[in-house]
Amino acid sequence: MKILITGCAGFIGYHLSKRLIQEKYHVVGIDNLNNYYDPNLKKARLEELNKLAKEKNQEFNFDSFGIENSNLLEDFFKKYKPSRVINLAAQAGVRYSIENPSAYIQSNIVGFCNILELCRHTEVKHLVYASSSSVYGGNTKMPFSEEQSVAHPVSLYAASKKSNELMAHTYSHLYNLPATGLRFFTVYGPWGRPDMALFLFTNAILSGKKIQVFNQGNMIRDFTYIDDIVESLFRLIFKEAKPDENFDTSKPSLSTSWAPHRIFNIGNSKPVQLMEYINALENSLGVSAIKEFLPMQPGDVPATSADTSALEDWIGFKPNTAITDGINRFVDWYRNFYSVF
Template sequence: MKILVTGTAGFIGYHLALKLLERGDEVVGLDNINDYYDVNLKYARLEELGIKKEEISSNKLVSSTKYPKHKFIKMDLANTNDINALFEIEKFDAVCNLAAQAGVRYSIENPHAYIDSNVKGFMNILEACRHNDVKNLSYASSSSVYGLNKSQPFKTSDHTDHPVSLYAATKKSNEMMAHTYAHLYGIQCTGLRFFTVYGPWGRPDMAPMLFADAILNDRAIKVFNHGNMSRDFTYVEDIVDGIIKVIDNPASSSKEFNAENPSPDISSAPYRVYNIGNNAPVSLMEFIETLEDKLQIEAKKNFLPMQPGDVVSTYADTNDLIKDFDYKPDTKLADGIEQFVIWYKEFYKL
């Protein structure tokens, strides 16, 4: 299968591309390599995929030196003409759209970046799939779409009409746009709501990297809401396994859909939404203690109030994933954090 994976210089996209290549798929990776966080980490991920930094330039396909079936292109999803040209030339069998402007908190500072990448960029993907007969589309949504919902665990059948960040609103819009294209053009669209992904090659703006950097440099970590938070931490390898299940089994219309009482996660169109989480939320303080244990250093802590746009807890109901694919993420936090710490020390030469 020939698969376009957007966001391959990013955390999850890198891991997905690697796993698809290792099983023999042909993968075209795409990323705009923006400077939202350290681009050196992004180039290092690409280097692991055999893509040399010195060969990368905008809109040029670069062949991997490690994987004969891998090519990469630096391209912005928001550039309509470039995306259309890529689809016309490459003739993809499937698309997995993971590229997005990430970060809940940054969406308060730079909202326009989220509209350009997450809304216009996704629109370009949908239109390119439509005009190039690509019927298999999976894409990253987010647990943040649950917003003000306090009924836990979060179910995909819950309504998600009360987002608390622009990032969440753009992800919600992706789901609605995908349903429209599934209904109008028969594109098989599956959205994946990721729950707090962590692991090796992670993002520097997320808790594991922020905390590890502060602890190892004798700085206090910022503990928001005075530590009274919990997250359904999900190991990146588990996330990737779930994405591949979806790529291999694209969405179909549901016989259970009732138009008089419609559930938001299924449809008469070939459309589906899944949670991918551990189904086991962990308190922020337990997460910090686990990281301290693996680093063998006690963290200095600066307890702070809740941040705008944040939520107190996340908790994934993964029953649909189990029912449809007999699959559930199951990596224990201690094991995942241990693998993260091993990578972190090796990558930063500590």
């Protein structure tokens, strides 16, 4: 069985590829290795995957291009004929979408349409794709439930992810393509993205620089450890979305469908105050942070909290890694990778 992971050199893509290789699956990966953040970190992840594949005597095939390149993507599908596709390739970042909106249209909209078309024409058995908790936008009712409206995004990134959900549902309806969308809630852990808070804070604290604390520190996030994300994804890959037999078109569910399409929150369900998160990092590093308190940034939201009961019922797993444990593991990795002791 060949499993395609787009964005395989990214944070989540790397960890999922690693798990699948360990489980003896043939992973084929795509990543454009762009410079949104340090490409050397992405290349280091790829080196780790190649090393693991060699150790396990498993095939791992990789090619570098963007999913918006329809010709190269089609050639890749024809060559490897993946039976399942996990689309994690996207232009990430809420704040960057304000600076460079066209990057989001090309990768997150055009690129995702290319993925859908090729899944349709090659009879892929299951498409799992990344959405985001950002789609909840202006909602303030906590925790966020898949049954809440997501009609009021506050960033182009969020709008592009909601667009993915609508596009995938259309293909599930028209072509009977099983597709599952996952609304990720603030993923963190070893090999994480340098533009995310934990990475930025760690780098600044160890360099003796200020950390920027937005909304005067009054932020709440549903921080979710990477291993819990990967366990959930691994179980989902092999449990295809199915039509909801009880779907009522007069009172339509916002997370299921008459088509084989599902939407799930994927989070820790234990939201944490940002200052508590920073305190746990300070304790792990043994260094106090110099804090610069700032207003909320455009496109951001003050709080996120996930209702993950639907996903737990579907796959029989609930994320359970404590913040202190997850941060300690990240700090251990960071010190080792960057030789900071």
